[in-house]
Amino acid sequence: MASFEVIGGRTLHGEIIPQGAKNEALQILCAVLLTSEPVTISNIPNIRDVNKLIELLRDMGVDVEQTAPDTYVFKAEDVNLDYLSSEKFVDQARAIRGSVMILGPMLARYGVAKLPKPGGDKIGRRRLDTHFLAFEKLGAKFTYDANDSFYHLEGKNLKGTYMLLDEASVTGTANIVMAAVLAEGITTIYNAACEPYLQQLCKMLVRMGAKISGIGSNMLIIEGVEKLGGTDHRMLPDMIEIGSFIGLAGMTGSEITIKDAQIRELGLIPDTFRRLGINMEFHGDDIFIPAQDSYAIDTYIDGSILTVSDHTWPGFTPDLLSIALVVATQAKGTVLIHQKMFESRLFFVDKLIDMGAQIILCDPHRATVIGQNKQVPLRGISMTSPDIRAGVALLIAALSAEGRSVIHNIEQIDRGYQNIDGRLNALGAQISRL
Ligand SMILES: CC(=O)N[C@H]1[C@@H](OP(=O)(O)OP(=O)(O)OC[C@H]2O[C@@H](n3ccc(=O)[nH]c3=O)[C@H](O)[C@@H]2O)O[C@H](CO)[C@@H](O)[C@@H]1O
Numbered sequence: 001m002a003s004f005e006v007i008g009g010r011t012l013h014g015e016i017i018p019q020g021a022k023n024e025a026l027q028i029l030c031a032v033l034l035t036s037e038p039v040t041i042s043n044i045p046n047i048r049d050v051n052k053l054i055e056l057l058r059d060m061g062v063d064v065e066q067t068a069p070d071t072y073v074f075k076a077e078d079v080n081l082d083y084l085s086s087e088k089f090v091d092q093a094r095a096i097r098g099s100v101m102i103l104g105p106m107l108a109r110y111g112v113a114k115l116p117k118p119g120g121d122k123i124g125r126r127r128l129d130t131h132f133l134a135f136e137k138l139g140a141k142f143t144y145d146a147n148d149s150f151y152h153l154e155g156k157n158l159k160g161t162y163m164l165l166d167e168a169s170v171t172g173t174a175n176i177v178m179a180a181v182l183a184e185g186i187t188t189i190y191n192a193a194c195e196p197y198l199q200q201l202c203k204m205l206v207r208m209g210a211k212i213s214g215i216g217s218n219m220l221i222i223e224g225v226e227k228l229g230g231t232d233h234r235m236l237p238d239m240i241e242i243g244s245f246i247g248l249a250g251m252t253g254s255e256i257t258i259k260d261a262q263i264r265e266l267g268l269i270p271d272t273f274r275r276l277g278i279n280m281e282f283h284g285d286d287i288f289i290p291a292q293d294s295y296a297i298d299t300y301i302d303g304s305i306l307t308v309s310d311h312t313w314p315g316f317t318p319d320l321l322s323i324a325l326v327v328a329t330q331a332k333g334t335v336l337i338h339q340k341m342f343e344s345r346l347f348f349v350d351k352l353i354d355m356g357a358q359i360i361l362c363d364p365h366r367a368t369v370i371g372q373n374k375q376v377p378l379r380g381i382s383m384t385s386p387d388i389r390a391g392v393a394l395l396i397a398a399l400s401a402e403g404r405s406v407i408h409n410i411e412q413i414d415r416g417y418q419n420i421d422g423r424l425n426a427l428g429a430q431i432s433r434l
C-alpha cells in the first residue's frame with residue numbers, strides 16, 4: 001500500500017492542464033471491440049484504471065499500438081473468446097468498474113459475453129440490473145451464477161425494441177447503446193443517462209457508422225446497422241479533475257488557471273463551486289481562480305441553508321460531492337451535503353473531523369458542514385483513503401492543513417488522477433510518495 005506525505009499550508013500558483021476524462025475513456029476503450037478496423041484514441045489519461053483496461057483489451061487479442069504518450073491505435077480483428085474463461089481475465093475484470101462495458105460490444109459482435117462482478121469503488125451497493133434487463137429486452141439470454149458471481153449472456157440476433165430504464169445508469173446506458181448499434185431494427189432507450197461521457201461515446205459511434213439520434217437527451221433512438229468502421233476520437237478533459245482543481249484552489253487560497261477546460265461541457269460544476277464561495281473567471285476556455293483569503297457559502301433566496309446534492313446529468317455529479325464537502329469545511333457559512341446515490345461515500349468525514357473540521361454526519365447520505373472561515377485551520381494527521389474521490393478530498397484537506405499529513409492507500413487516487421503529486425508539486429505543493 002503506497003502513501004503520500006503532504007506538508008500543508010502552502011499556497012499554489014500557476015497553470016494546470018486537466019487530463020483526459022477517466023469515465024469517458026473506460027467507455028470509449030470498450031467501443032473499440034465493435035469493429036475490426038483501426039480506432040485511434042487520443043488524450044487518454046495515464047491512470048491505473050485506464051491502463052488496466054488497455055491491458056485487458058490487449059490480452060483479449062486486440063492489437064494495441066501506442067503512437068504518442070496519450071494516443072493509442074486499437075484494432076480488434078481477432079478477439080480471443082476463450083480468454084474470457086481464463087483466470088487472468090477474472091482478475092483483470094474484477095479490478096475495475098469499466099470492464100463491465102465489454103459486455104455490450106461483445107454481445108453485439110460475437111453473440112456471447114461473460115464477466116465476473118466488476119470492481120471499482122466500494123461506495124455502497126452498485127447493482128447491474130439495468131444492464132442485464134436491457135440486454136434481455138434486446139433478446140439476449142442472461143444467467144447469473146451465484147457460486148462464482150459470474151454474469152453470462154448469449155444472443156446471436158439481437159432485435160431493437162423500446163425500453164424504459166429502471167434508472168439512468170451511466171455504464172448501463174453505454175453498454176445498451178453499444179449492443180443496440182449492431183442490433184436489427186430500432187432501439188429506443190428512455191431514461192437514458194446523458195453525461196458528456198455518453199455524448200462522446202455516441203458521437204464516436206456515429207462517426208463509426210452508427211445511427212443514433214437524441215444524443216445529449218434522456219431518449220436515445222438507435223437504428224441498428226450491420227457493421228461499424230474505424231474512426232479517430234479525442235477524449236474531453238476530465239470534468240471531475242477540473243472540479244477537484246477548483247476546490248483545491250479555493251481551499252488552499254491559491255491562484256490557479258485550469259487550461260482548456262471545455263467549459264460548456266461542465267454543466268453545473270462551476271456554478272456549484274461558486275455557490276460555495278469560490279470565485280472564478282472564464283478566459284476563453286481557461287478557468288482562472290484568483291487567490292482568496294476567505295470564501296462564503298451562499299444561502300437560498302429566502303436565507304435558508306444551501307444544500308448541495310447529486311443528481312444524474314445534467315444535475316451535479318456524485319463524483320464531486322466529496323470535494324464540495326471538503327471545500328465547505330473552510331468556508332464561511334453552513335451547507336448540507338446530500339449524497340443521494342451512494343450509501344457509503346460520506347464516511348470519510350471521520351478523518352476530516354479528526355483534522356478539526358466541524359461536520360455532523362446526519363446519516364449515511366447527509367452531512368452538515370459548518371465552515372470555519374479559515375479561522376481554525378485543519379491540522380495534519382495520518383489517514384487512509386477509502387475511495388478515489390474521498391482520497392482526493394483528503395489530499396486537498398492535507399494541502400490546506402497545518403503540518404504534516406500521511407495519506408495511505410493512494411492506489412485509490414492513482415486509479416483516476418494522472419501523476420497528481422508531480423503536477424501539484426509543479427504548482428508549489430509539497431507531496432512525496434513514501
Ligand atoms: C466507470 C464509471 O463511469 N463510473 C461512474 C458511473 O458508475 P455506474 O455506471 O456504476 O453508476 P450508475 O449510473 O449505474 O449508478 C450509480 C448509483 O446510483 C444509483 N442511481 C443511479 C441512477 C439513478 O437515477 N438513481 C440512482 O439512485 C444506482 O442505483 C447506483 O447505486 O456513474 C456513477 C454515477 O454518476 C459515477 O459515480 C461513477 O463514477
Ligand SMILES: C=C(OP(=O)(O)O)C(=O)O
Nearest residue numbers: 097098120121319388389
Ligand atoms: C466511482 C468512481 O469510479 P468507479 O465507477 O470506476 O468506481 C469515480 O470515478 O468517482
